């Protein structure tokens with residue numbers, strides 16, 4: 490496995506970063522995860538546009554960084570022979586030899602990338618997954634994709650300890666999103682709802698892509714806040730993300746969602762999305 494770190498390609502086990510890195514000390518870092526399907530990057534430009542927005546939001550200068558990212562992605566995919574999987578990219582604010590909250594006026598960001606081969610359309614997509622509901626304890630700028638992921642990591646650990654696959658986050662009786670995906674609920678035959686964008690959730694690239702496909706599915710989507718009670722009585726629930734694509738949630742807090750099987754709307758959304766990326770799968 491070959492990774493990219495600050496200008497060089499090295500073997501995974503040989504990649505080293507200073508413990509004084511601001512990403513390590515303060516989670517002062519942005520990241521992106523872009524799916525690879527059939528050897529091609531999915532929605533690459535949209536991922537990079539979101540990266541630029543995050544970097545601006547967290548005060549990391551970017552001009553020299555983002556110009557060659559497509560080449561770096563493609564080189565890494567080719568060196569590792571990835572046909573299906575993802576590329577992870579992280580821009581950290583860099584290391585300055587001491588722990589200083591403010592840091593120097595001029596930051597020298599670092600860049601780390603790796604990729605992984607993984608089935609994006611597998612059993613989870615076919616049979617669905619289980620999830621638990623967990624209070625959302627994240628900071629207030631969830632629209633930036635930063636490595637400040639402790640509350641999501643803890644939510645995952647809690648769900649795995651209970652035998653579930655993931656977590657759905659809520660605050661003040663309202664659902665925000667899943668721990669690493671956006672959330673969608675089908676309330677009745679006509680109503681598909683996903684949370685409106687704002688500082689409370691990540692503007693998912695897969696979410697946007699699904700919204701763009703909606704015309705062809707013949708359903709309208711309400712983008713609004715979803716009450717926890719609506720989630721718990723939903724007919725169908727699914728999530729969207731770069732690595733899960735469209736994943737049915739068939740069990741919530743130990744109870745079946747709807748019939749306990751992926752529902753017809755979820756199947757239609759999956760089918761449309763898979764066709765969009767050129768996947769030859771009967772969803």
Ligand code: PLP
Nearest residue numbers: 669670671691693694695730731
């Ligand atoms: N929401 C959160 C909190 C995430 O961490 C992610 C992806 O990691 C998403 C939503 C989905 O975003 P995308 O579709 O761009 O992968």
